[in-house]
Amino acid sequence: MTDPATGSTVAVAPSAFSAERKRQIRTEQIRSLYQQFPSTTTGSMIAGAVMLLGFWNQRPKMVLLVWAAVLCLYHAVRVRSYFRYCKATPEEQADPRWGRGYTLALATIGCIWGSAGLIMFVPESLPHQALLAFLLYGIAMVSMTSLSAYAPAFYCFIPLTLLPFTVRMLLAGGDDHLFLALPGIIVLLMALALGREVNKLITESLNKRFENLELIVQLRQQMQAADAARGEAEVANRAKSRFLAAASHDLRQPLHALGLFAAALDHKIRYPEVRSIVDSINTSVAALETLFNELLDISKLDAGVIEPHPAHFEVQPLLARLRADFEPEARQHGLKLKVAPSRTLVYSDPILVERILRNLISNALRYTSSGGVVIGARRRGDKVRIEVRDTGVGIDAAERERIFEEFYQLGNPERHSKKGLGLGLAIVRRLATLLDCPLDLRSAPGRGSMFSIALPLGRHHRAQSTASEAAPAPAGDIAGRFIVVIDDEEAILDGMRVLLGQWRCDVVTASGTEEALAKIGETGRYPDLIVADYRLRENETGVDSIMRMRNEFGSEIPAILVTGSTTPDRTLEAERGRFHLLNKPVLPDKLRALISLELQRSPAPPIGI
Numbered sequence: 001m002t003d004p005a006t007g008s009t010v011a012v013a014p015s016a017f018s019a020e021r022k023r024q025i026r027t028e029q030i031r032s033l034y035q036q037f038p039s040t041t042t043g044s045m046i047a048g049a050v051m052l053l054g055f056w057n058q059r060p061k062m063v064l065l066v067w068a069a070v071l072c073l074y075h076a077v078r079v080r081s082y083f084r085y086c087k088a089t090p091e092e093q094a095d096p097r098w099g100r101g102y103t104l105a106l107a108t109i110g111c112i113w114g115s116a117g118l119i120m121f122v123p124e125s126l127p128h129q130a131l132l133a134f135l136l137y138g139i140a141m142v143s144m145t146s147l148s149a150y151a152p153a154f155y156c157f158i159p160l161t162l163l164p165f166t167v168r169m170l171l172a173g174g175d176d177h178l179f180l181a182l183p184g185i186i187v188l189l190m191a192l193a194l195g196r197e198v199n200k201l202i203t204e205s206l207n208k209r210f211e212n213l214e215l216i217v218q219l220r221q222q223m224q225a226a227d228a229a230r231g232e233a234e235v236a237n238r239a240k241s242r243f244l245a246a247a248s249h250d251l252r253q254p255l256h257a258l259g260l261f262a263a264a265l266d267h268k269i270r271y272p273e274v275r276s277i278v279d280s281i282n283t284s285v286a287a288l289e290t291l292f293n294e295l296l297d298i299s300k301l302d303a304g305v306i307e308p309h310p311a312h313f314e315v316q317p318l319l320a321r322l323r324a325d326f327e328p329e330a331r332q333h334g335l336k337l338k339v340a341p342s343r344t345l346v347y348s349d350p351i352l353v354e355r356i357l358r359n360l361i362s363n364a365l366r367y368t369s370s371g372g373v374v375i376g377a378r379r380r381g382d383k384v385r386i387e388v389r390d391t392g393v394g395i396d397a398a399e400r401e402r403i404f405e406e407f408y409q410l411g412n413p414e415r416h417s418k419k420g421l422g423l424g425l426a427i428v429r430r431l432a433t434l435l436d437c438p439l440d441l442r443s444a445p446g447r448g449s450m451f452s453i454a455l456p457l458g459r460h461h462r463a464q465s466t467a468s469e470a471a472p473a474p475a476g477d478i479a480g481r482f483i484v485v486i487d488d489e490e491a492i493l494d495g496m497r498v499l500l501g502q503w504r505c506d507v508v509t510a511s512g513t514e515e516a517l518a519k520i521g522e523t524g525r526y527p528d529l530i531v532a533d534y535r536l537r538e539n540e541t542g543v544d545s546i547m548r549m550r551n552e553f554g555s556e557i558p559a560i561l562v563t564g565s566t567t568p569d570r571t572l573e574a575e576r577g578r579f580h581l582l583n584k585p586v587l588p589d590k591l592r593a594l595i596s597l598e599l600q601r602s603p604a605p606p607i608g609i
Helices: 019-035 037-054 061-087 096-119 126-147 151-172 175-246 248-266 272-303 315-332 350-366 424-435 490-502 513-523 542-553 568-577 588-601
Strands: 311-314 336-339 345-348 372-380 383-390 439-444 448-456 482-486 506-510 529-533 559-563 580-583
Touching: 019 037, 019 061, 019 096, 019 175, 037 061, 037 126, 061 096, 096 126, 096 151, 126 151, 126 175, 151 175, 248 490, 311 315, 315 336, 315 350, 315 372, 345 350, 345 383, 345 448, 350 372, 350 383, 350 424, 350 448, 424 439, 424 448, 482 490, 482 513, 482 542, 490 506, 506 513, 513 542, 529 542, 529 588, 542 559, 542 568, 559 568, 559 588, 568 580, 580 588
Parallel strands: 336 372, 482 506, 482 529, 529 559, 559 580
Antiparallel strands: 311 345, 372 383, 383 448, 439 448
């Protein structure tokens, strides 16, 4: 067994084994005897035949025939017992009676061979005495190796086989007889000593075998327990992710309202010291929006609620939109953002591809202090490789796998919030896996990095425009425009009313379509724009509200759908309804730019209804 203190293997006396272990070892020892039974029986019969032939003319034939008949009868009984054992089940073979029966049988055959040492002893023929000694000593030595697995067996058989002949030789007297008896004594002692040592080795070997089997069982149980625990953890993680994904709307609402009120407060502040506080609030809200979006995105990916909707689409509108969105940020950091024009088409989910590229560009700008970022698409056979290159700090080879782990960031040991949460590249990898598009990274420390994704080549006749094709235009003058806001959250309505009022818009707020139509009727004006939350009361959606109001006024009124969901289904609904989709929390500057864009696309309607 193994010493737990030193880890070394030490011998254990059989008496130290547990009762169960003793039973297991005894069962295996007895099984070993029965496994060798065919060969030992065959050898015994051959030895009996040789002895019978060798002494046929030296001893009375009737005595020899009786002895041979007893030997054959014994083996016949043992053959029957052997077949019974072979037919027994493993549980039945573990019965101690098999061991006792085999010991009794060996005591019997030991007496049969021992009697041969007396019956076939020829006093006047030294050669026949030598032959008898050779046969009996040989039987003893061969049996020692085959019977030593089970100590009671050879302790019974060997002495009973050798002692009668040895004693008979000693009683005969004379140097010749002493010379033949002495090897018998040596063989007896050697057989018993060697058999004992072999038995110890076999016993320890079997003990170690069962120890290993127990360790294997324990290991399997531990692995099963670990698998069960891992499964429970995965279920809990998926449940957590599903909760975050399902609750994203409710979680975004207070953040959305906070952004609206903070922006509204900004327009009312005149004192510089107070303005700096408000600016800090707005900066924190913007950072919180980014971190919150990343956290919810990765939760939805882990929950499996995001499904790709591939389509054939042009790459150029997507690149143009990315340039429009990120160029101000690049200019603010003193960087150049270049976008190489491309006429290629790809087949993938346009929304998820855009999300990948936005995270890659944002990451490139964050880790680039001089130079710039280049975005481009290249055709390679039946694939289109979209690349984002930067002249940033680069990534060491040892870090290239870890940067795709959650919450892992380079050069941000203090976890500064301005450098994000460390989820952007983890989201990129999950999305790339979801879209089955290979993600490649090439980088050299101090020389920048290049991230790329390989997308299937698209076909022109099936190409579609990606969602939200046009980039938001700079905010223009929206004063005097009549905007209807529909949301079931009173805090959101208050925030929108204050914010739009500061932009000098005429505003009507309502919690549902019926209330909105009633208030619009009181004003006698035609709405310029509808801003509706997706989830409303009584199972009504913002899509339903927008469509009904368009039907009521007989015109496709410009509309913005605000939602806390980032699933592709919302995007498809926005495309079908020909209105813009805006995800919560909404930054006021982005909201104003989008309102301006929507109002520019549609001429002002008549003032009266």
